Amino acid sequence: MRVLGIDTATRTGALALLDGERVVWSEQAVIRPGGSEQLPAVLAEALRATAVSPEELTLIAVGVGPGSYTGVRVGLAIAKGLAFGLNLPLVGVPTLEALAANRQTGQLVCPLVKSRKGEVYAALYRWQGAQLVAIDPPGIWGLEELAARLKARGEKVVFLGEELDEARGLLADRLPEQACFGEGKENLVDGAAIARLGLAEWEKNKENQLYTALPLYLRRTEAEVRWAERGCPG
Amino acid sequence: MLILGVETSCDETAVAVVEDGCKIRSNLIMSQVDRHRRFGGVVPELAARCHLEAITPLLEAALREAGVRPQEIGLVAATYGPGLIGGLLVGLSLAKALSLAWNVPFVGVNHVEGHIYANFLAHPGLTPPLLCLTVSGGHTNLIYMAEHGVYQVLGETRDDAAGEAFDKVARVLGLGYPGGPAVDRLAREGKPEITLVQQDRLAGTYDFSFSGLKTAVVNLVHRLEQKGEPVPAADLAASFQGQVVSTLMERTWRAVEAYQVNTLALSGGVAANSELRARFTEEAARRGVNLYYPPLDLCTDNAAMVAACGYFRWRKEGPSPLDLAAAPRLRLT
Numbered sequence: 172m173r174v175l176g177i178d179t180a181t182r183t184g185a186l187a188l189l190d191g192e193r194v195v196w197s198e199q200a201v202i203r204p205g206g207s208e209q210l211p212a213v214l215a216e217a218l219r220a221t222a223v224s225p226e227e228l229t230l231i232a233v234g235v236g237p238g239s240y241t242g243v244r245v246g247l248a249i250a251k252g253l254a255f256g257l258n259l260p261l262v263g264v265p266t267l268e269a270l271a272a273n274r275q276t277g278q279l280v281c282p283l284v285k286s287r288k289g290e291v292y293a294a295l296y297r298w299q300g301a302q303l304v305a306i307d308p309p310g311i312w313g314l315e316e317l318a319a320r321l322k323a324r325g326e327k328v329v330f331l332g333e334e335l336d337e338a339r340g341l342l343a344d345r346l347p348e349q350a351c352f353g354e355g356k357e358n359l360v361d362g363a364a365i366a367r368l369g370l371a372e373w374e375k376n377k378e379n380q381l382y383t384a385l386p387l388y389l390r391r392t393e394a395e396v397r398w399a400e401r402g403c404p405g
Numbered sequence: 406m407l408i409l410g411v412e413t414s415c416d417e418t419a420v421a422v423v424e425d426g427c428k429i430r431s432n433l434i435m436s437q438v439d440r441h442r443r444f445g446g447v448v449p450e451l452a453a454r455c456h457l458e459a460i461t462p463l464l465e466a467a468l469r470e471a472g473v474r475p476q477e478i479g480l481v482a483a484t485y486g487p488g489l490i491g492g493l494l495v496g497l498s499l500a501k502a503l504s505l506a507w508n509v510p511f512v513g514v515n516h517v518e519g520h521i522y523a524n525f526l527a528h529p530g531l532t533p534p535l536l537c538l539t540v541s542g543g544h545t546n547l548i549y550m551a552e553h554g555v556y557q558v559l560g561e562t563r564d565d566a567a568g569e570a571f572d573k574v575a576r577v578l579g580l581g582y583p584g585g586p587a588v589d590r591l592a593r594e595g596k597p598e599i600t601l602v603q604q605d606r607l608a609g610t611y612d613f614s615f616s617g618l619k620t621a622v623v624n625l626v627h628r629l630e631q632k633g634e635p636v637p638a639a640d641l642a643a644s645f646q647g648q649v650v651s652t653l654m655e656r657t658w659r660a661v662e663a664y665q666v667n668t669l670a671l672s673g674g675v676a677a678n679s680e681l682r683a684r685f686t687e688e689a690a691r692r693g694v695n696l697y698y699p700p701l702d703l704c705t706d707n708a709a710m711v712a713a714c715g716y717f718r719w720r721k722e723g724p725s726p727l728d729l730a731a732a733p734r735l736r737l738t
């Protein structure tokens with residue numbers, strides 16, 4: 172199997188090409204705001220450099236967020252174009268799950284993606300053997316709320332993610348005995364993790380998500396929220 | 406050559422297959438108007454979400470309807486601006502990925518230039534030089550086209566696009582969204598006798614301003630409502646529409662004379678307005694100028710025009726780079 176893994180939900184975009192177990196190309200680069208459209212050019216370069224022609228790919232795996240709405244959409248649009256164009260199956264992978272996969276540990280893993288002020292996108296995972304099991308699925312958490320929930324569990328938790336200065340400060344303060352934080356590349360989404368998780372999902376369910384995969388927005392648009400609150404566009 | 410066109414710059418998701426830049430094989434449009442109606446206008450984030458949901462099924466359907474297998478496509482064209490960034494990125498990213506997958510060239514298209522090409526699709530004998538007036542919810546442009554790919558933008562709106570002003574006037578008159586067809590219908594029952602704006606502050610230029618006109622309608626309605634007096638909605642619609650068309654006429658015919666063209670093309674959703682068509686047709690006949698406008702489904706945003714325009718761009722300049730950025734405020738040069 173040759174699996175392409177793509178994620179553009181967070182500040183650092185990721186692209187990787189997996190040939191069986193082997194990572195033959197991996198790239199992580201900061202995406203300038205609104206600039207994820209560079210990705211097809213990066214991908215073209217990766218295919219040239221690895222001498223893999225697009226027709227040799229067998230599966231497209233793509234991060235569906237949560238994260239930057241625009242970023243996730245670009246990743247999905249590229250993945251859908253590739254999967255449709257090459258007649259390949261597509262599998263969506265929660266970006267937070269890929270982040271959690273960066274640390275194999277007996278402790279709880281809490282991947283975080285920056286959201287609005289005072290809030291994060293978060294999920295809670297635990298490794299069972301080689302399997303990441305979701306305890307809390309991806310959701311939006313107030314930082315205090317998240318700290319209180321983890322405090323109640325009373326276990327050590329590894330937090331992973333980038334751009335989290337505000338969250339780190341607060342979590343370290345509220346969970347002095349429990350919180351530890353990822354280091355370096357552990358905090359960045361890895362395209363190879365997206366590819367591996369996508370492959371596992373594909374082998375389990377054999378469900379092509381070309382038409383069904385959509386971003387994990389977790390929030391309605393502002394306009395819809397205002398409408399629901401006031402019953403008018405105001 | 407078969408060209409695949411993709412258009413996602415505003416609130417229509419569209420995919421089309423065009424042969425040799427002039428023959429439409431399929432032209433599918435998924436309008437989001439029902440999703441935006443209750444907000445009285447296009448909500449950018451909602452539009453971007455709808456584009457991503459709609460685009461893949463539409464792509465599949467466009468190829469099927471054209472009776473084309475993917476490997477027969479020779480060029481992929483997508484709008485890269487102007488428009489709403491979130492939507493543009495969906496179509497642009499998908500199109501680049503398709504070009505990569507099929508190993509065919511990709512070309513980015515200027516949406517405003519695309520509107521001009523709607524006329525080439527509808528009227529195969531049409532050739533530049535010509536003057537094109539594009540009026541829609543998103544743009545108001547008066548463009549001189551010397552030859553394929555060579556343009557001079559003579560005038561554009563300084564504030565609201567014509568269609569945008571129609572939407573706001575429709576809203577204050579309680580006509581719902583989108584406003585163009587509703588105002589058009591109501592105007593037929595009214596008399597265009599209310600003076601809304603005294604003077605043309607852009608007189609002598611080819612630029613447009615519709616915000617003063619729109620505000621005049623809004624203020625008048627509010628004043629009458631406050632005094633508890635009836636609002637002459639039909640007369641207001643007729644007066645507003647009449648003055649919009651008069652402004653468009655004045656600029657356009659002055660340009661026809663100045664640039665000595667005998668071909669005038671109309672484009673954009675507002676080009677479907679009945680008064681606009683009637684008055685331009687009459688004046689064109691009087692002056693002996695050839696007037697063209699596309700059928701309605703090519704007037705409004707569509708991907709066939711993007712494919713046609715992309716074909717001419719590609720023939721003239723070759724493919725666009727795969728890292729071409731979306732350009733929300735792209736201008737035609």
Ligand SMILES: [Zn+2]
Nearest residue numbers: 516541543706
């Ligand atoms: Zn348009």
